[in-house]
Every structure is written in structure tokens, then in C-alpha cells.
Amino acid sequence: MATEIERKYLIKEDLLNLPAEGNRIVQGYLWSEKGKSLRIRITKNKGFLTIKTGTNPLSRLEYEYEIPLTDAEELLSQCEKKIEKTRFIIELDGMNWEIDVFEGENKGLVMAEIELESADQKFEKPEWLGIEVTDDKRYLNVNLINQPYSLW
Amino acid sequence: MATEIERKYLIKEDLLNLPAEGNRIVQGYLWSEKGKSLRIRITKNKGFLTIKTGTNPLSRLEYEYEIPLTDAEELLSQCEKKIEKTRFIIELDGMNWEIDVFEGENKGLVMAEIELESADQKFEKPEWLGIEVTDDKRYLNVNLINQPYSLW
Numbered sequence: 318m319a320t321e322i323e324r325k326y327l328i329k330e331d332l333l334n335l336p337a338e339g340n341r342i343v344q345g346y347l348w349s350e351k352g353k354s355l356r357i358r359i360t361k362n363k364g365f366l367t368i369k370t371g372t373n374p375l376s377r378l379e380y381e382y383e384i385p386l387t388d389a390e391e392l393l394s395q396c397e398k399k400i401e402k403t404r405f406i407i408e409l410d411g412m413n414w415e416i417d418v419f420e421g422e423n424k425g426l427v428m429a430e431i432e433l434e435s436a437d438q439k440f441e442k443p444e445w446l447g448i449e450v451t452d453d454k455r456y457l458n459v460n461l462i463n464q465p466y467s468l469w
Numbered sequence: 470m471a472t473e474i475e476r477k478y479l480i481k482e483d484l485l486n487l488p489a490e491g492n493r494i495v496q497g498y499l500w501s502e503k504g505k506s507l508r509i510r511i512t513k514n515k516g517f518l519t520i521k522t523g524t525n526p527l528s529r530l531e532y533e534y535e536i537p538l539t540d541a542e543e544l545l546s547q548c549e550k551k552i553e554k555t556r557f558i559i560e561l562d563g564m565n566w567e568i569d570v571f572e573g574e575n576k577g578l579v580m581a582e583i584e585l586e587s588a589d590q591k592f593e594k595p596e597w598l599g600i601e602v603t604d605d606k607r608y609l610n611v612n613l614i615n616q617p618y619s620l621w
Contacts, residue, residue, distance in 0.1 A: 347520065348500045348507065355500065355507060355520075366518075366534070368499065368507075370547060380540050382518070388532050395522060 321369070321379040322433045325456055327447035328416065330427060335416060339405040342417075345396025349459045356459070357392045360404070364389020375436055375451050398462045410441045422465035428456065473521070473531040474585045477608055479599035480568065482579060487568060491557040494569075497548025501611045508611075509544045512556070516541020527588055527603050550614045562593045574617035580608065 344358040352372040358365045364386045371377035384392075393399065400423065405416040412431060419426040428450070431440060450456045455464060496510040504524040510517045516538045523529035536544075545551065552575065557568040564583060571578040580602070583592060602608045607616060 347505070353499070368544065378543075380536070380544065382534055382536055384532070384534055391530075392520065392532065 319379050319381075320376055322376045322436055322438075323430050324375065324433065324449060324451045326429045326449050326451075328427050328429050329445050329447050333416070333427075333445035335405045335418070336407065339403040339416075339418070341401070341403050343393065343399055343401050344458065345393050345399040346459055346462060347392060347396060349462075354459045357389055357396060359386065359389050359393060362386060364392075366392070374454060374457060400458055400462055407443075409443055412440055414443070419461070419466065422467050423461050424467060426461070426466040471531050471533075472528055474528045474588055474590075475582050476527070476585065476601060476603045478581045478601050478603075480579050480581050481597050481599050485568070485579075485597035487557045487570070488559065491555040491568075491570070493553070493555050495545065495551055495553050496610065497545050497551040498611055498614060499544060499548060501614075506611045509541055509548060511538065511541050511545060514538060516544075518544070526606060526609060552610055552614055559595075561595055564592055566595070571613070571618065574619050575613050576619060578613070578618040 340360050342358060342360040344356055346354050346356055348355045352370060354369050356365075356367040356369070358367065364384045365381055366384050366389070367379060367381040369377050369379050399421075401420040402417045402423070403420070405418070407414040407416060415430045417428045417430070419428075429446060433440070454460055455469070492512050494510060494512040496508055498506050498508055500507045504522060506521050508517075508519040508521070510519065516536045517533055518536045518541070519531060519533040521529050521531050551573075553572040554569045554575070555572070557570070559566045559568060567582045569580045569582070571580075581598060585592070606612055607621070
């Protein structure tokens with residue numbers, strides 16, 4: 318188990334140069350309810366199963382396990398809806414920013430995430446950082462599936 | 470993924486001699502709904518996470534992964550209710566019968582399961598075998614949690 322502490326931000330796209338290469342991610346949820354979800358993800362030709370619990374978006378328990386790619390494909394095919402996005406990593410001040418560029422029904426949404434060791438950890442805010450949306454549950458991937466950005 | 474094909478039976482307890490040693494199993498469900506469940510199990514000091522899908526009790530898809538024991542303990546503590554049982558293995562004719570002796574609210578229930586390679590596979594029926602309950606969904610572990618045997 319790991320406690321996942323992360324902050325999420327929108328970005329100022331005109332100020333951000335994305336790296337040349339990113340990793341495509343396809344994910345779906347076998348279950349999702351308030352404070353509990355089971356995610357199936359495929360990225361870099363690997364499959365992952367992730368259980369997240371807890372209702373505080375800033376800090377949740379996360380249990381992630383790699384599973385065989387064929388299992389992940391089968392389980393994903395049992396998920397009603399999927400999220401597709403490309404993830405770019407930008408290293409800054411020894412920390413990794415994950416920039417997710419969404420596709421499909423969430424096209425137009427670009428989000429930056431940073432993982433922290435404690436909720437009050439200080440870090441450098443790059444100029445391309447927009448408003449913080451950590452506490453806005455609409456931006457949780459599990460919610461973006463049923464209420465995609467394009468319908469807001 | 471494996472397709473799990475199994476038949477379940479009650480047993481004639483007066484005709485069955487259990488082996489001296491069995492394995493204690495504690496399990497709970499993080500999710501369970503019609504045709505889909507996520508089971509957390511601890512046995513032999515190991516943790517397992519199992520997704521089962523499909524509505525036919527005779528044949529379901531099963532995805533099982535070993536997970537760290539501490540993860541399994543934490544996830545089990547998040548399950549509202551648990552099943553406790555001891556599993557004895559009896560080998561017969563090259564096939565393994567699993568005899569589950571339930572405890573707690575399901576005390577009094579003893580069930581035999583055999584895993585098959587196909588739904589119509591023939592196998593020897595030992596004299597201690599009682600009526601088949603494969604199609605009786607009350608006997609699914611996932612249902613025994615909420616409607617335990619002692620309340621029938």
C-alpha cells in the first residue's frame with residue numbers, strides 16, 4: 318500500500334512546451350463508487366490493476382499491481398467506458414510533473430499532476446501552471462468517464 | 470485469465486474422514502454484485518486478490534493475483550464482513566476435492582468442490598458426496614457473507 322498524495326492543476330497551454338514523446342494510457346474502471354475504485358490500465362505494453370480508497374482527493378490509499386497484458390485487455394473490455402490520454406513527464410527541480418493530454422470525450426482537457434511526500438510539501442510552481450483543481454472532483458479520472466469534459 | 474469450471478456438493482459428514490491438516494482461509498469482498506466480485510483472501514500466510522466475472526456459477530472467469538500479505542491485511546480490514554473457513558484437500562483418482570469447513574456465522578456448513586476442465590467432464594463420485602448445489606447461488610461464498618448459513 319502507498320498513500321498517494323497529489324495535487325492537480327490546469328495548465329496555461331500557451332506557456333507549456335510538451336516533450337517530444339509521451340506514453341499513451343488507456344484505462345477503465347471495473348468498479349467505481351464514492352471513495353473506492355478498481356482501475357484497469359494499459360500503458361507501455363504493460364497491464365496494471367489499481368485499487369484506490371478514501372474520499373479525500375488530495376490523499377488516497379493506492380494499491381497497484383502489474384498484471385499480465387492479456388488479462389488487462391480482457392478486463393478492460395469488460396469496462397463500459399474508457400479514458401484515453403497521453404502522459405508526458407517534465408522534470409523540474411528534482412520532481413516529476415505528469416502532464417495528461419486527454420482524448421476522446423475529454424479532448425481539450427490538459428492536466429498537470431505532482432506527487433508529494435506530505436500534504437504541506439513545498440515545491441516550485443512552473444510558469445505554465447494554471448489553477449489548482451485538486452479538490453474539484455469533476456477532474457478525477459473516475460468521474461471524467463461518466464461526465465466527460467466535453468459535456469461540461 | 471482462467472475459466473473456472475467447478476461443481477459444488479454438500480457432503481455426508483458421517484461418511485467423510487477429513488485429513489489431519491487443513492489450511493485456514495479468511496476472505497472478504499471489496500465489491501460484489503451480480504456477476505462480478507473482487508475477493509481479498511489470506512491463506513498460508515499469503516495474500517491474494519481475485520476478480521470473478523460471469524453469472525453462470527458452473528463456469529466463471531477468474532483472475533487471481535498474489536499480493537503482499539500486508540496489502541491483503543489492509544484491504545481485508547476494509548471489507549465489511551468476512552468468511553472464515555478451513556480447507557482440506559482430498560486427492561481421489563488424480564483429482565483434488567476441496568472440502569471447506571465453514572466457521573462463524575456459516576458454522577455447520579461443509580462443502581466439497583471439484584475443479585473441472587470442461588463442464589461435461591466425468592469424474593468419480595466418492596461415497597461421502599451429498600447433493601449437488603452448484604446452481605444454488607446461496608452457496609456462493611460471496612452470498613454466504615450476507616446471508617450466512619446459520620440464518621437460513
